Amino acid sequence: MKPLISIKSGGPASWAIRIACALAVGYILLWIPTRGSNSLIDTATTALTLMGAALSLNLLLGFTGQISLGHSAFFGIGTYTTAIFVTRWGWSPLKTLPVAFVVAFVVGAVVSLPALRIKGVYLALVTLALGVVFPQFIKWPKIAWLTGGARGLNDTGFKFDKNNRTYEIFGWNPWGNLRGENVKPFYFWIGIGIVAIIYLICRGLVKSRVGRSLIAIRDNSTAAAVMGVNLAVTKGIVFGLSAAMCALPGCLTAMKGSVVTPDTALLTVVGSITFLIVMVVGGAGSLWGPIIGAVVFELITEKTSDWVDPDKIPSLIRPIFSWSDTAPAGGIFALALVVLMFVAPLGLVGLWKQTIARVVSVVPRPAGSGTLDAPESSAGGIPTWRPQQEPPAGDEAE
Amino acid sequence: MTLLRAQGLTAGYGPVTVLHEIDIEVNEGEIVVVLGANGAGKTTTMRAISGTIPRHGTIEFQGHSIQKAAADAIVRAGVAQVPQGRGTFPELSVQDNLLAGAYVRRDGSKAIGDDIRKWFSVFPRLEERATQRAGSLSGGEQQMLAIARALMSRPKLLLCDEPSMGLAPLITQELFNVIGRLNREEGLSVLLVEQNANLAMHMASRVYLLETGVIVASGSAAELSADDSIRKAYLGF
Numbered sequence: 247m248k249p250l251i252s253i254k255s256g257g258p259a260s261w262a263i264r265i266a267c268a269l270a271v272g273y274i275l276l277w278i279p280t281r282g283s284n285s286l287i288d289t290a291t292t293a294l295t296l297m298g299a300a301l302s303l304n305l306l307l308g309f310t311g312q313i314s315l316g317h318s319a320f321f322g323i324g325t326y327t328t329a330i331f332v333t334r335w336g337w338s339p340l341k342t343l344p345v346a347f348v349v350a351f352v353v354g355a356v357v358s359l360p361a362l363r364i365k366g367v368y369l370a371l372v373t374l375a376l377g378v379v380f381p382q383f384i385k386w387p388k389i390a391w392l393t394g395g396a397r398g399l400n401d402t403g404f405k406f407d408k409n410n411r412t413y414e415i416f417g418w419n420p421w422g423n424l425r426g427e428n429v430k431p432f433y434f435w436i437g438i439g440i441v442a443i444i445y446l447i448c449r450g451l452v453k454s455r456v457g458r459s460l461i462a463i464r465d466n467s468t469a470a471a472v473m474g475v476n477l478a479v480t481k482g483i484v485f486g487l488s489a490a491m492c493a494l495p496g497c498l499t500a501m502k503g504s505v506v507t508p509d510t511a512l513l514t515v516v517g518s519i520t521f522l523i524v525m526v527v528g529g530a531g532s533l534w535g536p537i538i539g540a541v542v543f544e545l546i547t548e549k550t551s552d553w554v555d556p557d558k559i560p561s562l563i564r565p566i567f568s569w570s571d572t573a574p575a576g577g578i579f580a581l582a583l584v585v586l587m588f589v590a591p592l593g594l595v596g597l598w599k600q601t602i603a604r605v606v607s608v609v610p611r612p613a614g615s616g617t618l619d620a621p622e623s624s625a626g627g628i629p630t631w632r633p634q635q636e637p638p639a640g641d642e643a644e
Numbered sequence: 645m646t647l648l649r650a651q652g653l654t655a656g657y658g659p660v661t662v663l664h665e666i667d668i669e670v671n672e673g674e675i676v677v678v679l680g681a682n683g684a685g686k687t688t689t690m691r692a693i694s695g696t697i698p699r700h701g702t703i704e705f706q707g708h709s710i711q712k713a714a715a716d717a718i719v720r721a722g723v724a725q726v727p728q729g730r731g732t733f734p735e736l737s738v739q740d741n742l743l744a745g746a747y748v749r750r751d752g753s754k755a756i757g758d759d760i761r762k763w764f765s766v767f768p769r770l771e772e773r774a775t776q777r778a779g780s781l782s783g784g785e786q787q788m789l790a791i792a793r794a795l796m797s798r799p800k801l802l803l804c805d806e807p808s809m810g811l812a813p814l815i816t817q818e819l820f821n822v823i824g825r826l827n828r829e830e831g832l833s834v835l836l837v838e839q840n841a842n843l844a845m846h847m848a849s850r851v852y853l854l855e856t857g858v859i860v861a862s863g864s865a866a867e868l869s870a871d872d873s874i875r876k877a878y879l880g881f
């Protein structure tokens with residue numbers, strides 16, 4: 247079927263669409279913290295947390311094809327770094343972000359050492375072990391003096407009270423009075439900042455020489471090696487970076503809540519699975535996938551949170567979910583996942599691209615038209631990750 | 645002048661030793677051909693030189709030992725490899741494959757862009773498919789891409805493992821013409837593994853015969869084809 251409309255990449259129409267999208271996103275981002283209800287701001291902040299974690303995980307999977315079930319541990323490293331520095335040493339929460347980044351980077355790079363040698367299911371199991379061990383480690387009595395053990399830590403975030411009404415950046419106070427309810431937009435903006443940083447790092451990597459070499463490793467590691475790519479160092483850095491970025495939304499969790507315990511859901515393996523699901527439903531291997539996935543995940547969770555009461559479920563689908571005595575968001579997502587894997591294995595973003603391709607065709611710029619000096623990556627994002635595809639055998643005797 | 649000198653080169657996979665103390669030399673400006681039956685160890689020789697498998701012996705490139713160097717350092721030193729089979733990156737576009745070939749270069753995107761244009765003019769088929777995924781190219785086009793990509797690192801020595809595998813005779817001829825031209829015009833030295841012995845012998849400065857990991861004969865193409873038994877066994881006429 248021939249597409250109805252055709253748009254030139256880089257032409258005025260494509261720019262108009264880009265600007266329109268940017269304006270829409272900008273409008274929503276401003277609307278939520280200024281006009282939205284408190285619960286909406288809360289939901290949005292949680293969505294941002296998931297976004298950051300899923301984006302980090304996506305860097306690993308989309309680029310190097312490695313699956314990690316241990317990202318909840320890196321997330322938790324972020325949470326506990328902030329919690330410990332704030333409660334034990336009285337640091338300002340924002341200053342703990344770079345510390346968490348570095349700590350998680352180091353742990354991630356160390357974990358990547360076995361990851362260099364193993365693949366697929368084995369790697370999934372090793373990282374799963376990390377995810378399982380982390381909460382146990384935090385509870386370990388010998389380090390309870392630091393981590394607070396199973397009881398956790400209190401007052402891990404910003405302390406706003408009568409005497410301390412606001413948070414200033416070098417004497418500049420853009421948030422007004424931060425007591426009580428007004429504090430919510432503040433966390434929202436921290437979330438935006440964290441997601442923006444992670445997004446920009448991922449995007450920068452995709453378009454760069456390093457990004458290309460990562461896809462080269464995933465496609466054909468022997469050939470990548472004879473191009474001069476140092477496999478061990480490159481993979482280690484990406485694993486470390488993915489871990490480091492995942493710690494940042496973890497920090498936010500500690501900042502906005504007043505209590506941190508090792509049993510917080512996102513710090514256990516449940517967190518790892520959630521990040522993975524968010525990423526896959528949104529679209530693994532594309533930059534926007536995890537972002538869309540997190541928004542949809544939170545919307546569904548929010549909409550169905552009172553479905554514990556069967557009368558609240560719309561009558562049409564009541565028979566399906568009424569038996570559940572917990573909110574069925576997880577079940578709905580699991581169903582969505584199964585359906586998606588059949589109709590669109592590349593997630594919602596993949597589905598959108600398939601659909602839009604029927605209507606609009608984007609004409610790529612002709613080759614050699616002056617863009618060789620700063621070439622764009624082939625797929626405009628992280629090139630497609632294909633879940634069912636075996637990596638093609640390159641050097642045949644491999 | 646000797647560009648590459650490997651002496652007592654021994655290599656293998658795990659407990660299996662495939663190459664047994666072979667000596668190979670490539671002088672500047674030469675095209676050296678390695679002939680041998682399937683499983684003789686030709687690909688293993690290439691890998692041992694490019695540092696992608698563990699090896700023993702002395703290997704010198706431009707007078708410096710590269711015996712202990714890792715694969716990426718060897719590429720930086722100026723040795724590029726076209727691996728056997730289609731070693732392209734299927735998910736990257738043709739253009740990005742070429743950029744990946746320039747991974748070790750530090751001379752800026754301008755010079756790299758110029759080189760891409762140059763290889764596009766040598767292989768016009770690649771230019772037509774510049775933004776296409778490499779995985780969607782035909783076998784012959786991928787082989788051209790693999791060679792162009794290896795040359796993107798501006799090597800002094802090209803290790804080329806059976807570039808004609810799976811190609812139509814006409815394309816094979818075209819490819820060999822290009823290699824010959826690069827050798828004459830740019831002084832590129834080539835270590836070539838080729839099953840199509842007749843074709844390879846035409847352009848070879850010197851030839852090595854490899855049999856189960858041992859070099860059984862070496863010399864100029866004329867010398868080797870003058871030897872009846874060698875001609876029968878390897879050249880088939």
Ligand SMILES: Nc1ncnc2c1ncn2[C@@H]1O[C@H](COP(=O)(O)OP(=O)(O)OP(=O)(O)O)[C@@H](O)[C@H]1O
Pocket residue numbers: 643644657660662680681682683684685686687688689728
């Ligand atoms: N990755 C590997 N692991 C174990 N053994 C291998 C490996 N690759 C090759 N071999 C063995 O090494 C020997 C030489 O293989 P090699 O690939 O060097 O042969 P070749 O001369 O290139 O053959 P062909 O002409 O078929 O490409 C063979 O006996 C092969 O079984």
Ligand SMILES: [Mg+2]
Pocket residue numbers: 686687688728805
């Ligand atoms: Mg071979």
